[in-house]
Amino acid sequence: MGIIAKNVGKVFGNPAVRVLTEISLEIKDGEFISLTGRSGAGKSTLLYVLSSLDNPTEGSVQISGADITKMDPEELYRFRNQKMGFVFQFHYLIAELTAIQNVLLPAMKYKEERKRQSRAEALLEQFGLKEKLRRYPRQLSGGEQQRLAIARSLIMEPKYLFADEPTGALDTTNAETVMNILRDCSVKQGMTVIMVTHDPDFSLMAQRQIRLADGKIITEKENDK
Amino acid sequence: MIFLAIRYLLERKRQTILTLLGVFFGTMAFVSVSGYFAGFQGYLVQQLVNNAAQVHIEPRQDYLTDHDLDTAFFGSRTSHVFWGPPPAGVKGYLDIQSPQMWYQRLAADPRVEAYSPTLTAAALFTLGRISVAANLIGCNPKQQSKVTTVADYMIAGKFNDISVGGNRILLGDELMKRLGAGMQQTVLVSVGTSSAVPFKVVGRFYTGSRGLDLQAYGALPDVQKVNLTPNQVNEIAVRLKDYKEADTLARTWSRLAPERVESWADLNLNIQSVFAIQNALRFSMIMTVLIVAGFGIYNILNMTVNQKRQDIAILRALGYDTFDIIILFFSQGLIVGICGTTLGLICGYLFCRYLQTIPFMQATPSNPQGHLHIALTFAIYVQAAALALLSTSIASILPARAAGKLTPIEIIRQGG
Numbered sequence: 001m002g003i004i005a006k007n008v009g010k011v012f013g014n015p016a017v018r019v020l021t022e023i024s025l026e027i028k029d030g031e032f033i034s035l036t037g038r039s040g041a042g043k044s045t046l047l048y049v050l051s052s053l054d055n056p057t058e059g060s061v062q063i064s065g066a067d068i069t070k071m072d073p074e075e076l077y078r079f080r081n082q083k084m085g086f087v088f089q090f091h092y093l094i095a096e097l098t099a100i101q102n103v104l105l106p107a108m109k110y111k112e113e114r115k116r117q118s119r120a121e122a123l124l125e126q127f128g129l130k131e132k133l134r135r136y137p138r139q140l141s142g143g144e145q146q147r148l149a150i151a152r153s154l155i156m157e158p159k160y161l162f163a164d165e166p167t168g169a170l171d172t173t174n175a176e177t178v179m180n181i182l183r184d185c186s187v188k189q190g191m192t193v194i195m196v197t198h199d200p201d202f203s204l205m206a207q208r209q210i211r212l213a214d215g216k217i218i219t220e221k222e223n224d225k
Numbered sequence: 226m227i228f229l230a231i232r233y234l235l236e237r238k239r240q241t242i243l244t245l246l247g248v249f250f251g252t253m254a255f256v257s258v259s260g261y262f263a264g265f266q267g268y269l270v271q272q273l274v275n276n277a278a279q280v281h282i283e284p285r286q287d288y289l290t291d292h293d294l295d296t297a298f299f300g301s302r303t304s305h306v307f308w309g310p311p312p313a314g315v316k317g318y319l320d321i322q323s324p325q326m327w328y329q330r331l332a333a334d335p336r337v338e339a340y341s342p343t344l345t346a347a348a349l350f351t352l353g354r355i356s357v358a359a360n361l362i363g364c365n366p367k368q369q370s371k372v373t374t375v376a377d378y379m380i381a382g383k384f385n386d387i388s389v390g391g392n393r394i395l396l397g398d399e400l401m402k403r404l405g406a407g408m409q410q411t412v413l414v415s416v417g418t419s420s421a422v423p424f425k426v427v428g429r430f431y432t433g434s435r436g437l438d439l440q441a442y443g444a445l446p447d448v449q450k451v452n453l454t455p456n457q458v459n460e461i462a463v464r465l466k467d468y469k470e471a472d473t474l475a476r477t478w479s480r481l482a483p484e485r486v487e488s489w490a491d492l493n494l495n496i497q498s499v500f501a502i503q504n505a506l507r508f509s510m511i512m513t514v515l516i517v518a519g520f521g522i523y524n525i526l527n528m529t530v531n532q533k534r535q536d537i538a539i540l541r542a543l544g545y546d547t548f549d550i551i552i553l554f555f556s557q558g559l560i561v562g563i564c565g566t567t568l569g570l571i572c573g574y575l576f577c578r579y580l581q582t583i584p585f586m587q588a589t590p591s592n593p594q595g596h597l598h599i600a601l602t603f604a605i606y607v608q609a610a611a612l613a614l615l616s617t618s619i620a621s622i623l624p625a626r627a628a629g630k631l632t633p634i635e636i637i638r639q640g641g
Contacts, residue, residue, distance in 0.1 A: 048634055048637075053542060053633055053634050053637070054634045073546065073547075074546065077544045077545070077546045078544065079544075080542070080543070080544040081543060081544025081545075082544070086539075086542045086543070088539075088637065090535070092535050092536070092538060092539035092542075093539075094229070094536050094539070095236070096229070096232040096233055096235075096236045097229070097232060105539075105540075105543060106543045106544060108228070109543065109544050109545055109549070152543075164637075
């Protein structure tokens, strides 16, 4: 089913500033998509609209056949919790919780902590944080914090992973590690990954690259990697 | 969410403790000040309610007006009578007209615990060359003991010693001192135009109130005989099972017979208004403390909401809804409120117990140690808890609602 955006437009503020114009896009399940473009091109806004964090001013977005712009709020929160994972440029970890508690945070919403405990531990082990389960975010390095944030986004085994410049605040080594994790999510786990990035090299790691300018899609490329 | 709320509170211990102290002191102040005021009021009420009766039934006596006697003297045909001078004085009876009817009614009423008919007469007490004017109260001592606490104030003899009759009398301490009388001595008692009758002093009481201690008690038949009013009584004092019903019953009974029926509160209206002022003062003072504590919570929660915008954003992105976010911040205020209130109630209670041990006023027969009277009424604690929790709830819900309205995209776009 994937994600289908039809004639999506977004206008901000007063006086009105148009950020997206009639974007139509179809993303198949399991695809790894990169959104690129200059600052202000509308790539982050498109990501937020596709992920239901923001509402389009015009058009509709369907995810797994459901129109998220018309979804009941309660249903949307549950959908977001169960089907979507988010990674941002800043990790947005909760300082008062330990690494394992941060990973389990999405599971706490529907009291699934126990059920997800072993998966949380496995994810942290996979991301090299096995020894740091009980550490607080401030006791971790920048790269570790971002890996922790990715582990949190994967705890509910989401179908869709949205990443907004996930490597933006990382050094090259850590950025590559994060990119490998994202690619594995798509290739090995069949997750649909949509990533906003400024980095042309990381963009090429995606299966399909979509370039935006002035709120419109200007090019779409698929590679064989 | 409660788990995270607790973690937030524990992470900023100093702020949490300061906020908690505000609620704590507010609640403790409420309990202590209310305990003090209510204790003082209770003491006064107890004195009024216990030493005297709660409902008084007396003959109705109204003042004569200028034209009350027009018809009686000149019939109904005169249109106006010019008196010179106009009639003056009181009209009515000096005694209760049908005491038996009252006795039956009171005996049948389940709300009445006891009643005691009395005859009070202004008398002249003479011992040797000393004469003192004072009230002589004739009563049935067994009934009177059930209605008032006068029997508890006996310092010599027993209140029941007058029940055997034979012109025995109990003198108040002040009266005894003024007469220079001693136990078993005989004093002469005269009422109005009657000749002096000898009474043997068989007891002495001391209440601590000079007015009450300048009275004497005798058996009802003896006093009726001295007063030349056999079988007459001029007051029926009534004790109720619940003294708070006094007003209602007094109003009901006053419609059933010509007698004047008044409750203890009717007779002490000035004290009631003092109580009302005290209560208003107490509530306004304590509410000020709790409002200040509420502002403390409001400010700190507002700051927390601003500091935790990133957390709100990620929680919303992870599927937490508006209600969850409201609960996250509201519960922080409520946890502080509940802890502060609980501690305030406990410490307030302990402080009240301590205050009860402090000698503060002059010792009286009803308060031999002269300790402060502090009320430990359950209602005070319920009121304190309700007001403290109401104050913290209002202070918490406003920032919590503001947090609930934040959307993740606003915060993420602003860079947290």
